[in-house]
Amino acid sequence: MLRLRAVCPPESSKAALDVLQEHVGATHVVLFPGAAIQPAGDVIEADVAREAADEILAVLCSLGIDHTGGITLDVIDTVMSDAADLAERDAPGEAADAVVWEELVSRTGEESRLNATYLAFLIIACLLAAVGVITDSPITIVGAMVVGPEFGPLAAIAVGLVRGRWDLVRRASLALGLGFVVAIAITAGGTWLGWTAGLFDASAIVGDHQVDFVYEVGPWSLIVAVLAGAAGMLSMTSAKSAALVGVFISVTTVPAAGYIAVAAILGEWQKVLDSAGQLTINLLGIVVAASAVLMVRRSRRFANDAVRPLSPG
Structure with missing residues (x-):
């Protein structure tokens, strides 16, 4: 209650x-x-x-x-x-x-703000992803997925689109866009320092590796993103937050951003483009699926209100 x-x-x-x-x-x-x-x-x-x-x-x-x-x-x-x-x-x-809509708007609105804490988590997640790419460590990639805070702004965009809260859409889009740009830039800087210090070379991403799924774009990328977006929004609207952990470790948003930074420093531009495509598909898939879940929930609410009208006084 x-x-x-x-x-x-x-x-x-x-x-x-x-x-x-x-x-x-x-x-x-x-x-x-x-x-x-x-x-x-x-x-x-x-x-x-x-x-x-x-x-x-x-x-x-x-x-x-x-x-x-x-x-x-x-x-x-x-x-x-x-x-x-x-x-x-x-x-x-x-x-x-x-669904307590006012609670949802308040929660996603708070999680969509571009602040120092959000940027710190996103930067750390991208740095972890870069380490996972360089060391070919899927476990580290999973850790980066869990740390990444990007689902909050994605959920806020979906809520803003369905509720007509364009201020929420703008704020969340700024948090995502500028946040990823800053995180990728700082991760690229850290990657360059490691490369110049001789900690790794281009062989880190050349050839076959366990973490190649990060940049390999295909229909399954979209399918996973859609399923994750639906599960994430169901979790937020039903107060079953435990399911959000599964959402975090099923999409390759932060790992793709980390891969962009590493590949750019090592001059692997095709992999930069592939990783950017992976990132874009995941972001769009999550927003579309989350919005669809909210639209279904909203239609059910309107149907219930028509059956049980409640008026003040």
Whole structure:
């Protein structure tokens, strides 16, 4: 279940309480009159079944509470209550299938920001990928896949496209584009230092190697990217985050970026182009699949809303 807290002006409190008291998916409704200081108003709390959260949030936002006050959601790990069990039983749908759209927008929006932490993870991942390419180590390549933070911006682009949030699309695209450019440039610099120090030579990527799959583009590259994008978005929208690890280690976005840097320094330009193609196919495949999953989820939500209309007051 989720803990919902709303700070709202007194004139909106009755309508908000009516929504929470009338919805079968909400319970443990509490009112603290005049408890909020900034912004001033009443504080309302309730425990909400995950499958009912999106519907309730939509009505509370229609009251303008997100503008005149504020609404927050927190995950509750343990609830011991017959009333909570009843709310989860009577709420329409299943918790694992529920999408809390505002939560998704907030989460992907945060993960799509171009900041020092995001760049640090992407740079480290690309450097690991370069080491894996040079040492012909698939294990190191897998490690680079896990460290890479690129799925956050990719998911944000998908959410922005489906929800019409073009600000989110622009911000995530900037994080991806500039992030990969910076990471590849720094990785190329590190590769050049290793090459001039005599740590390796062109034979590192000439001939057959175990990690050649990184730059070998084919139909399976797109198939894997599409499956990974679908699985990743299903994981994010159903709160089953454990599946994201499988997504990270199934696509060759970061390894392809690392290979671009190594191949460029060693003058293997065909492999640079092949790696760039691999990177592009993976990025596009993930975004398309993630967007398709969201569109299916959104259509199901609209169908459910048509059957169960909920209005404030």
